[in-house]
Amino acid sequence: MSNSVALSVQGVSKTFGGVVALEGVSLDLKQGEILALVGPNGAGKSVLVNVITGFYEASAGHIFLGDNDISLQPAHVRARMGLARTFQNIRLFLRMTVLENVMVAMKQHTSNPLRAVFCVNEKANLEKAMSLLHKAGLASKANDAAGSLAYGEARRLEIARALAGDPHILLLDEPAAGMNDRETEDLAVHIHALRDIVQATIVIEHDMGFLRGLCDRMVVLDYGRIIANGTVAEVLKDPRVVEAYLGIEA
Amino acid sequence: MTSDHIIFTGLNILLAWSAYVILMSGSLSFANGAFMALGAYGSGVLTVKFGLHLLVALPIAAVGTAVFAALVALPALRTRGVYLILVTIGIASCLRAVLESTPYIGGVRGMSGLMGTQIWHIAVLVVLVGGMLWWISRSPLQRILDAVREDESVARSMGIHTVYVKTIMFSAGAAIAAMAGGLYAHHMVFVRPENFDILVSIYIVLYIILGGTNNMWGPVLGAVTMTLLPEVLRGASEWRGTLFGAMVVLMLLIRPDGLLAFRIQSISARVMPPNREPQS
Amino acid sequence: MFFEQLLNGLVVGSMYALIALGFSLVFGVLNKLNFAHPELFMLSGFLTIAMVALGIPLAIAAVLVCVVIGVAGLAVELVSFRKFAGKDGHITAALSSLAVGLVLIDGAQKYWGTEPISMPGASTLRIASVSAWGISISWLKIGTLIFTLVLMVVLHHMITRTRFGRNIRATADSPDAARLLGIDVKRVNQYTFLMASVLAAIAGIMLLLRTGYATTDVGFSLGLKALAILAIGGMGELRGAVLGGLLVGVLESMAFHFGLGRLSDVVVWILMIGVLLIRPAGLFGGGGIHKETRA
Numbered sequence: 065m066s067n068s069v070a071l072s073v074q075g076v077s078k079t080f081g082g083v084v085a086l087e088g089v090s091l092d093l094k095q096g097e098i099l100a101l102v103g104p105n106g107a108g109k110s111v112l113v114n115v116i117t118g119f120y121e122a123s124a125g126h127i128f129l130g131d132n133d134i135s136l137q138p139a140h141v142r143a144r145m146g147l148a149r150t151f152q153n154i155r156l157f158l159r160m161t162v163l164e165n166v167m168v169a170m171k172q173h174t175s176n177p178l179r180a181v182f183c184v185n186e187k188a189n190l191e192k193a194m195s196l197l198h199k200a201g202l203a204s205k206a207n208d209a210a211g212s213l214a215y216g217e218a219r220r221l222e223i224a225r226a227l228a229g230d231p232h233i234l235l236l237d238e239p240a241a242g243m244n245d246r247e248t249e250d251l252a253v254h255i256h257a258l259r260d261i262v263q264a265t266i267v268i269e270h271d272m273g274f275l276r277g278l279c280d281r282m283v284v285l286d287y288g289r290i291i292a293n294g295t296v297a298e299v300l301k302d303p304r305v306v307e308a309y310l311g312i313e314a
Numbered sequence: 315m316t317s318d319h320i321i322f323t324g325l326n327i328l329l330a331w332s333a334y335v336i337l338m339s340g341s342l343s344f345a346n347g348a349f350m351a352l353g354a355y356g357s358g359v360l361t362v363k364f365g366l367h368l369l370v371a372l373p374i375a376a377v378g379t380a381v382f383a384a385l386v387a388l389p390a391l392r393t394r395g396v397y398l399i400l401v402t403i404g405i406a407s408c409l410r411a412v413l414e415s416t417p418y419i420g421g422v423r424g425m426s427g428l429m430g431t432q433i434w435h436i437a438v439l440v441v442l443v444g445g446m447l448w449w450i451s452r453s454p455l456q457r458i459l460d461a462v463r464e465d466e467s468v469a470r471s472m473g474i475h476t477v478y479v480k481t482i483m484f485s486a487g488a489a490i491a492a493m494a495g496g497l498y499a500h501h502m503v504f505v506r507p508e509n510f511d512i513l514v515s516i517y518i519v520l521y522i523i524l525g526g527t528n529n530m531w532g533p534v535l536g537a538v539t540m541t542l543l544p545e546v547l548r549g550a551s552e553w554r555g556t557l558f559g560a561m562v563v564l565m566l567l568i569r570p571d572g573l574l575a576f577r578i579q580s581i582s583a584r585v586m587p588p589n590r591e592p593q594s
Numbered sequence: 595m596f597f598e599q600l601l602n603g604l605v606v607g608s609m610y611a612l613i614a615l616g617f618s619l620v621f622g623v624l625n626k627l628n629f630a631h632p633e634l635f636m637l638s639g640f641l642t643i644a645m646v647a648l649g650i651p652l653a654i655a656a657v658l659v660c661v662v663i664g665v666a667g668l669a670v671e672l673v674s675f676r677k678f679a680g681k682d683g684h685i686t687a688a689l690s691s692l693a694v695g696l697v698l699i700d701g702a703q704k705y706w707g708t709e710p711i712s713m714p715g716a717s718t719l720r721i722a723s724v725s726a727w728g729i730s731i732s733w734l735k736i737g738t739l740i741f742t743l744v745l746m747v748v749l750h751h752m753i754t755r756t757r758f759g760r761n762i763r764a765t766a767d768s769p770d771a772a773r774l775l776g777i778d779v780k781r782v783n784q785y786t787f788l789m790a791s792v793l794a795a796i797a798g799i800m801l802l803l804r805t806g807y808a809t810t811d812v813g814f815s816l817g818l819k820a821l822a823i824l825a826i827g828g829m830g831e832l833r834g835a836v837l838g839g840l841l842v843g844v845l846e847s848m849a850f851h852f853g854l855g856r857l858s859d860v861v862v863w864i865l866m867i868g869v870l871l872i873r874p875a876g877l878f879g880g881g882g883i884h885k886e887t888r889a
Contacts, residue, residue, distance in 0.1 A: 117471060143473035155468045157461055159528075163583050168457040174473040178482065180454040186581070189454075194583055206583045229472055342685060389871050396627070396684070397870055400825050404863035407818050411859045512818070516692065523689055555700025562693035567677060570686050 069128075070095050070264040071116070071147075071233050076125030078108075078115055078288075085111040086288045089125070093233065098255070098265045100275045100296070103285035104308060109268045110152060112285065113235055117149050118142045129233070144175050146232030146263075150222045150239060158211035162202055162221055165210050166193040169228035193228060200224040200254075216247040220254065232263040239267065240274050252278045272300070284308070317433055321501055323541045324436040325494050330521040330533035331443050332491035337527060338450075339476075339483040340463035341395060345383070345402035346491040347514030348409040352379040353492025354499035354510070355419055358428045361500070368430040372496045376489040383488035384481050391480045406512040413507035424506030431501040439497070443490055447530040456580045459483070491518075520562050526574030535574055599851045600844060605735045605804070607843020608742035612797035613820040614827070614835035615749070616790035622830030623766045623786045626684050629692040630670045632817020633699055634791050638663050638798030639808030640706055643713045660795045667791025668784055670694055675783070679769075695813070702810045712807040738800050745796065746836055749789075753832065762786065766830065815859075822866040828876025838877065841865075 071093040078086040086108045093099050101109050114120040116127055118139035126135045134142050157165050170189045173180040197203045200220040205213065213221060219239055226234060236255065240248045252274055258265060269275050275282065275296065282299045284292040286308040292299045299305055329346060336343045356375030360366045366374075386405060390398040414422045450456055461469040462476050470476050499505045521540055526532020540558060544551030569575060613635055620628045638659050645655035674690035677683075753759035765772040765782045773779050802808055823842055827834020842862045849858035869876060 119467065119471075139470045140473050140475045143471055149471055151468070151471075155465055157464050157468070159464055159577060160457065160460060161579060161582070164457055164460075164580060167454070167581060168461045169472045170454070171473060173454045173458060177455060177458045177474060177479050180458055181450055183453050186454065190581065190583060207579075225472075386867075389867070389874075393870075393874050396829065397825065397874070399627075399688075400821055400866065401870070403818055404822060404866055407815075408860045408863045411856050415856050512814070516696070519689070520693065520696075553700065553704070556697050556704070559693040559696035559700065563673060563690055563697070566686055566690045566693070567673075570678075 068095050069093065070130065071266075072128040073112075073116065074126045074128070076112070076115055076122045076127065078111055078120060079123050084288055086115065086122075089285070089288070089290055091283050091290065091293065093264045093266060095263050096259065097280040098259070098267060098278060100279035100282040101266055101268045101285065102270065102272075102275070102282060107285040108288040109285055110237060111288075113149065113237055113266075113268065117147055117235065140174075143229065143231075144171070146230075147235070148226040148229055148231030148233070148262075149235040150219075150226055150237055152237045152241065152268075154215075154218050154222050156210045156213075156218055156222060156225070158209070160210055161207050162197065162210050162213065163190075163193060163206040165221060165225050166196055166228045169225045171229045174229065196224045196227055197221075199257075215242060216250070219243070219251065223254070223258075227258070227261060234258065234262045234265045236265065236267045238269055240269055240271050248274050272296075319542065319545065320433060321431070321436055323538055324433075324440050325498050326518075326521065326537035326541045327440055327534050328436070328443060328494040329491055329518045330525070330537040331447065331530070332487045332494065333518045334487075334522055334527075334530065334533040335447070335490060336484050336487035337522060338459045338463065339480045340466065341391070341398050341480055341484060342519065343402045343484065343487065344399060344512065344515045344519060345405040346487065346518050347510050347512065347516075348402075348406040349379050349383060349488040349491035350495030350498065350514065351409055351413065351507070351510035352382065352488075353495030354428075354505050355413065355425070356492065357496035358425050358499050358505060359419060361430070362425060362427050368496070368500055369435075372493050375496050376492040379492035380485040380489040384485045387484050388477075388481060391484065392477055402515070403512065406515045410507045410511060413510075420506075422507065424504055424509075426504045428500045428503055428505065431497045436497055439493060444530070451530060451578050452580065454580070456578075460577075460580075517558070520558060523562055523572055524558075524565055526572035526576075528571055528575055528577045532572050532574040536572070596851065599847045601735065601739075603844035603847025604840060605739050605843070606847065607840035608739055609797050609800055609839075610816065610820055610823055610843050611746070611836045611839025612742060612793050612800075613816060614823040614839045615746070615832060616793045616797075617820055617824050618827070618830055618832055618835035619786050619790045619793075621824065622832070623762060624675060624687075624783055625830075626675060626678075626687045627691070627821070628670065628675070628787075628790070629688060629817075630674065630694040630698065631667075631691075631790060631794055632813035632820065633695040633702075634663050634666055634670075634813075635794040635798045635801075635817065636808075636810060636813030637666070637698060637702060638795040639802040639812070640702060640711065640810075642799055642802055643711055643808055646713055656799050659799060660792050663795035663798075664788045664791045667787040667794075670791075671784055671787040675787075676780075699810060699813065706808075706810065708810060710807040710809045713802060734803055738804060742800070745793075750832070758785075819859075819862045822862045825866045826862075826869045826877060828879035831876060831878040834876050834878035 069092045073089055073091050076086055076089045089112060101112065103109050111120065115122050118137060122135060126133055128134065129142070129145055129147065132145065134145065157168065160168065167189060172185060194203060194206065197206055200223065202217060202221055202224065210221065223236070223239070240251055243251060248271065255265065255267065256278060267275065267279060279296065281294065282296050283290055284299055284305050291308060292302045292305045329350065333343055333346050353375045356378055357368065357371040360371035360374060361368055387398060387401060390401040413419065419425055458474060458479065462474060462479050466476050521536035522533045524539065525534065525536025544554055565572065613632065616631050617628065620626065620631070641659045641662060642655050645658060646652055650658070670691060674694055675687045678687040753762060761777045761782055764775060764777055765779055769779050801812065819842065823838040824835060826842070827838030842865065845865065846858045846861050849861050873879065
């Protein structure tokens with residue numbers, strides 16, 4: 065795997081009114097790696113994801129996708145450039161079927177909504193969607209309503225939907241939330257396998273057990289600042305991290 | 315059924331669809347009565363004062379209304395849905411006052427001499443608009459619209475330019491309402507600003523609420539029912555407001571998506587046997 | 595003449611403010627628009643006339659009307675808002691209240707007709723005036739203005755200083771959090787509707803006293819303007835509703851003074867579009883996370 069940088073966050077700050085949510089955050093996401101973003105509740109992890117994906121505008125700093133400065137680009141443009149995400153509280157299109165949820169994310173149509181009125185390539189997209197569903201273990205539920213899925217299935221569908229747009233970079237916001245040990249294990253395997261599909265992944269999580277075998281590097285956020293950046297072993301030994309994150313699950 | 319019934323039913327179907335088109339992308343518009351007025355007066359000016367043929371004046375008025383709609387609604391389409399509702403209410407509220415204050419088009423007394431609508435004009439338009447909606451409902455665009463309607467943020471996170479989509483649909487709805495307005499005006503021969511009160515816009519929305527908000531047939535059902543019901547039930551036309559209002563309140567309590575609430579699935583897959591890899 | 599128009603503007607503006615306050619209260623606490631609100635305003639004028647015609651003294655009639663309209667407001671909450679409590683219920687509740695409003699207008703038009711109905715004895719009230727600095731100001735107008743201002747001060751005190759007000763503010767911030775704090779959110783919603791409706795009733799009675807008659811279309815025309823004022827002042831911002839209302843009243847009066855006639859009605863909407871373009875959160879709109887999240 066090459067060592068070039070897939071995503072670079074440089075000196076990003078974000079304030080809301082008088083509250084500083086992020087301050088001077090810098091991190092590089094390298095090609096091929098899975099990076100974990102951790103920190104206590106309220107540390108600013110979701111704010112950072114929202115800033116990276118364009119849902120919040122940074123108060124200061126820059127964001128680079130590869131060589132492109134995307135700091136001023138709106139969210140939908142960043143998505144078209146290869147940034148995909150899932151949400152903390154699973155946000156599927158409940159009114160659509162499982163299959164439709166994946167089909168709607170096909171880049172060809174999201175980039176060109178009006179041309180989507182002509183069903184060009186529908187068959188190829190269908191095969192691609194079914195393939196993604198198959199890998200997510202949801203192929204048999206393709207025509208079921210998205211709202212009928214169990215929690216773990218819904219999570220996998222959300223990831224499948226994010227992958228349908230052929231992203232370069234995947235941001236997963238607390239994908240293991242609310243899962244039991246078995247589901248968490250399966251999810252870790254699932255995410256690990258994504259290495260072949262996406263260039264790089266950022267995972268936000270609390271569960272250290274989940275993250276330990278999964279990620280290559282870990283960044284710790286506390287009160288809007290990065291306080292540690294390194295391998296899991298290095299980070300967990302860092303006294304500042306231990307102090308900030310009392311109650312880490314071993 | 316007299317030809318008047320057919321004409322008004324057809325026009326109401328078009329108007330209901332004009333609001334439905336906007337609703338497809340998740341926006342609620344209370345301005346379609348005003349767009350109808352713009353189409354009516356716009357095409358009226360072109361036929362009466364400039365001598366254009368009705369079938370030439372209609373598209374021109376429709377395009378003009380669409381552009382106007384896009385410009386005025388754009389700031390609101392960028393933010394929360396409630397602001398668009400307020401802007402459309404504003405358009406509808408202001409328009410009557412503006413029309414009444416413009417002597418060129420007759421002010422309070424209105425314009426006359428608008429003629430030329432035939433039933434087949436309306437029929438053709440209904441078929442065209444209906445055909446377009448049918449086509450969309452079977453295409454990937456329907457999914458995109460559903461996505462924008464259900465969860466705009468998620469739609470954006472997938473690369474959909476939601477403001478663009480909402481603006482296009484809003485303009486399209488305005489254009490359809492404008493054409494219906496033009497045909498209405500040239501049937502009635504006289505138009506006055508008071509024909510296009512904000513109540514018209516509200517009724518149009520309520521047609522969809524009653525008939526069904528999730529597919530193209532709901533608006534048809536709502537429009538046809540509310541147009542013909544007063545004819546069928548004697549005395550119902552007197553109490554139209556109360557009847558209509560009560561029906562809507564009940565419908566929302568019992569079945570919030572309207573009578574024809576089903577959603578048409580845009581695609582379905584043959585289920586693959588679990589052990590076989592699909593060809594890619 | 596100018597000063598008189600200014601005063602007129604303030605008086606009309608204070609009426610707008612009362613109606614807008616009602617909208618703002620419900621929007622602030624429940625995050626929903628109540629389209630039946632302006633019709634309650636409309637009805638209160640008619641109900642007052644009806645009671646006075648029955649021989650009830652005006653002062654008592656006014657109080658009774660406030661009670662009746664307050665109860666009506668509670669009914670609206672039950673029918674149109676109770677069931678649609680969640681986040682997705684915004685549109686449904688608004689549409690339901692809209693339909694209720696339609697029923698109220700239609701009913702009023704059927705019962706009282708579409709022509710204005712005047713109140714017996716109204717003219718004597720309007721004539722009493724005072725002359726000062728070369729202008730003649732009716733006591734009624736001054737009284738209306740002062741009463742409205744006092745009412746707003748009382749309301750402000752109630753919302754900011756009492757425990758009841760604290761409960762309202764907590765619910766407005768987050769109904770879920772309020773529930774966790776032990777606040778009875780259902781009761782708070784009901785009280786909010788009660789207060790908003792009483793404000794509407796007071797506004798309606800004031801209009802009746804000022805003009806001497808009641809009409810059925812006044813709810814629509816003024817109610818819609820109140821919505822615009824809501825956007826101008828900031829959705830859910832009480833100060834915004836009051837100051838926005840006064841501002842619009844004065845601007846409209848000025849527009850009228852300078853000969854705009856019918857087009858004065860457009861003033862409020864132009865102002866609204868202007869505010870939405872420059873400062874979408876409204877003149878008093880709060881900052882914070884709400885402002886940030888786009889769509």
